[in-house]
Amino acid sequence: MRVPRQVVEARRSRLTELLLERGYLPISELCEELDVSEATARRDLSALESEERITRTYGGALGEFNATFTSxxxxxxxxxxxxxxxxxxxxxxxxxxxxxxxxxxxxxxxxxxxxxxxxxxxxxxxxxxxxxxxxxxxxxxxxxxxxxxxxxxxxxxxxxxxxxxxxxxxxxxxxxxxxxxxxxxxxxxxxxxxxxxxxxxxxxxxxxxxxxxxxxxxxxxxxxxxxxxxxxxxxxxxxxxxxxxxxxxxxxxxxxxxxx
Amino acid sequence: MRVPRQVVEARRSRLTELLLERGYLPISELCEELDVSEATARRDLSALESEERITRTYGGALGEFNATFTSxxxxxxxxxxxxxxxxxxxxxxxxxxxxxxxxxxxxxxxxxxxxxxxxxxxxxxxxxxxxxxxxxxxxxxxxxxxxxxxxxxxxxxxxxxxxxxxxxxxxxxxxxxxxxxxxxxxxxxxxxxxxxxxxxxxxxxxxxxxxxxxxxxxxxxxxxxxxxxxxxxxxxxxxxxxxxxxxxxxxxxxxxxxxx
DNA sequence: TAGCAAATGATTGACTTCAATCATATAAAG
DNA sequence: CTTTATATGATTGAAGTCAATCATTTGCTA
CATH class of the missing domain: 3.40.50.1360 (Rossmann fold)
Incomplete structure (x- = not known):
């Protein structure tokens, strides 16, 4: 079911925050934390990745914390x-x-x-x-x-x-x-x-x-x-x-x- | 074939260094970088994880960089x-x-x-x-x-x-x-x-x-x-x-x- | 209000990762 | 030098991950 745009955005920024805090999270934990299906979590991840706000890995994702350092x-x-x-x-x-x-x-x-x-x-x-x-x-x-x-x-x-x-x-x-x-x-x-x-x-x-x-x-x-x-x-x-x-x-x- | 203990140790500390530098590496890159088979790379990872020097993820591993911050x-x-x-x-x-x-x-x-x-x-x-x-x-x-x-x-x-x-x-x-x-x-x-x-x-x-x-x-x-x-x-x-x-x-x- | 666009969860099949097992080579210990 | 222990690569089956597709619901807009 479709959901308001702002809800999606909120969830995605929550996701970046989470990754920023924890460094790395596997998909399963992301689903649980955001209370969405795996499919949606993956969609969020690829959206955020294309904005270069996170880095995906096989099985999870990395936050761009210490992005300054890595750059x-x-x-x-x-x-x-x-x-x-x-x-x-x-x-x-x-x-x-x-x-x-x-x-x-x-x-x-x-x-x-x-x-x-x-x-x-x-x-x-x-x-x-x-x-x-x-x-x-x-x-x-x-x-x-x-x-x-x-x-x-x-x-x-x-x-x-x-x-x-x-x-x-x-x-x-x-x-x-x-x-x-x-x-x-x-x-x-x-x-x-x-x-x-x-x-x-x-x-x-x-x-x-x-x-x-x-x-x-x-x-x-x-x-x-x-x-x-x-x-x-x-x-x-x-x-x-x-x-x-x-x-x-x-x-x-x-x-x-x-x-x- | 068995290899001198010191070679193993050297490779493992090189691995931790690599992860420290790059933050995250997938298995495939680890194998290439260390020039070992996937099996050996995995063995190294689980050894280092049990010493709590790195963190494994599905598909790769994280270095314990900014360990101070995460703790x-x-x-x-x-x-x-x-x-x-x-x-x-x-x-x-x-x-x-x-x-x-x-x-x-x-x-x-x-x-x-x-x-x-x-x-x-x-x-x-x-x-x-x-x-x-x-x-x-x-x-x-x-x-x-x-x-x-x-x-x-x-x-x-x-x-x-x-x-x-x-x-x-x-x-x-x-x-x-x-x-x-x-x-x-x-x-x-x-x-x-x-x-x-x-x-x-x-x-x-x-x-x-x-x-x-x-x-x-x-x-x-x-x-x-x-x-x-x-x-x-x-x-x-x-x-x-x-x-x-x-x-x-x-x-x-x-x-x-x-x-x- | 009607129609369209978008977000979601479920499912599927291809692909990847993983731990366990095994044979082999060789370092270390005696 | 002989024996033992161990590091390695290959293989295999089980489990996990992923993108694509589809039906459904619902927000948005004209």
Missing amino acids: FRERLREGTEAKGLIARTAVSLIKPGMSVYLDAGTTAFAIAQELRRHLPERLTLITNNLALLETLGSLPGAKTILLGGQLLERQSVLLGNEAVKAASAQEINIAFLSAQGMTEQGLWNSQRDIISLQKAVIKRAARSCFCLDRSKLGRTAPEHLTSWPKVAPLVSDLSLPELRQSGITLKPGVLLHSQP | FRERLREGTEAKGLIARTAVSLIKPGMSVYLDAGTTAFAIAQELRRHLPERLTLITNNLALLETLGSLPGAKTILLGGQLLERQSVLLGNEAVKAASAQEINIAFLSAQGMTEQGLWNSQRDIISLQKAVIKRAARSCFCLDRSKLGRTAPEHLTSWPKVAPLVSDLSLPELRQSGITLKPGVLLHSQP
């Missing part, structure tokens, strides 16, 4: 090769007892995963990146500090005055930062908030290490972060000659080239 | 009735434009869920509770601020100096706090860190609202938080006579009794 993971998986290499080089700079800052790029995610494999002792890890927490929070023997700040919707990142203030109060031995583009003029990033925070971090960090893979070469972004003379180590899969072709000349020793 | 949600589901009522009363105290602090108890989670249903305009939501972020981060028109601090493993909570400092810099109109126990002597909580933060919040908040359901009555905890005269509104499913039976006498108007 982050997916982005990471694209540049895997280069980012893995960059991460390995970056981690080799970390010594036991250090205080390490990781920022909000996908490279930071790769570094965190690399830390899972080779973890120096007694690290203090500092970040404004919520997507890193699952990884960093479970590293044994490391202390993880999250900067405070305003939550940027859909970004899983904390920014704003609070974040800048919190960063300025940290002791940082080495910071790993990323940018969205690099040109002859230097490094670029998309948002003023991000740049303010990065500048605060650079000021507090004994060493600021920029990690950029080749996809960033030649790109710009709305906001200018820094010019080349101020870039201390650049960790990249690019070589010096490749950089020179794009008009970027670095002093010797500045580039840490990540090779296979 | 939180499960804890929440226990006291649902009372906490829902308390949350409703609590939310009725929130007016548009307010700056609201939510602390780390499960009651805070219930309040967040209630906010999802009845959301006053232009709220600023402040918390040290990571489990709340998924809920709070998606509330339209509200601004969410996370206090910084050290990540408490398995608790999804931020504490420590940074958190106290960050709290002291906030403007808070109303704070919703919880405690682990209430006796004649006042309110009790388990950790010194938590109490330091709560005291900082109370100092900054125009109004500090304690939310405790009846399960807390008569319980104590290692650390003393506050005595009764300083408890401003107490939101509870307990009634004045019930409290008096346990030796707790409140001035009129202090208790906001949540009834069905």
Whole structure:
């Protein structure tokens, strides 16, 4: 029997809520919870899936909870090769007892995963990146500090005055930062908030290490972060000659080239 | 053919890692990824499930990622009735434009869920509770601020100096706090860190609202938080006579009794 | 109010998943 | 080196899942 449109919609949003809460539910439980037949439950699932509000699995469905996190993971998986290499080089700079800052790029995610494999002792890890927490929070023997700040919707990142203030109060031995583009003029990033925070971090960090893979070469972004003379180590899969072709000349020793 | 024990173990931890990364994987992909037959993949899954390192589903498996969050949600589901009522009363105290602090108890989670249903305009939501972020981060028109601090493993909570400092810099109109126990002597909580933060919040908040359901009555905890005269509104499913039976006498108007 | 469109539950057959069983190869134990 | 224990892949039958189809009820709209 036909039922008012609004009832259908209500049931479907209840379904997404349920999945959001429980993560996963098999069809049978969905039927029971929503008090509908299997057929209807399936219809709801395929409707919601086509709206990309849930993910169906064989036998049930997954909520798009931590959708921010997974999208982050997916982005990471694209540049895997280069980012893995960059991460390995970056981690080799970390010594036991250090205080390490990781920022909000996908490279930071790769570094965190690399830390899972080779973890120096007694690290203090500092970040404004919520997507890193699952990884960093479970590293044994490391202390993880999250900067405070305003939550940027859909970004899983904390920014704003609070974040800048919190960063300025940290002791940082080495910071790993990323940018969205690099040109002859230097490094670029998309948002003023991000740049303010990065500048605060650079000021507090004994060493600021920029990690950029080749996809960033030649790109710009709305906001200018820094010019080349101020870039201390650049960790990249690019070589010096490749950089020179794009008009970027670095002093010797500045580039840490990540090779296979 | 039999294979060295260490190979099996390695494959199984690789499997947990995979699930941790991807959240969910169907059997077929597991077989491909691990390069084993379906039978072996299933055996691995049931082994890991009995160790409670993953969760099987029909057709695949889930990683125990955000296990902290889900355990939180499960804890929440226990006291649902009372906490829902308390949350409703609590939310009725929130007016548009307010700056609201939510602390780390499960009651805070219930309040967040209630906010999802009845959301006053232009709220600023402040918390040290990571489990709340998924809920709070998606509330339209509200601004969410996370206090910084050290990540408490398995608790999804931020504490420590940074958190106290960050709290002291906030403007808070109303704070919703919880405690682990209430006796004649006042309110009790388990950790010194938590109490330091709560005291900082109370100092900054125009109004500090304690939310405790009846399960807390008569319980104590290692650390003393506050005595009764300083408890401003107490939101509870307990009634004045019930409290008096346990030796707790409140001035009129202090208790906001949540009834069905 | 009449006619259409839409939502529902039941049923069906194709397909998938699953646990159990078995033969085999080989790691570990003695 | 011999024996034992165990990990593996293949097979099989039972059970579960899925999309398509159909009849029915009922909301919506002209």
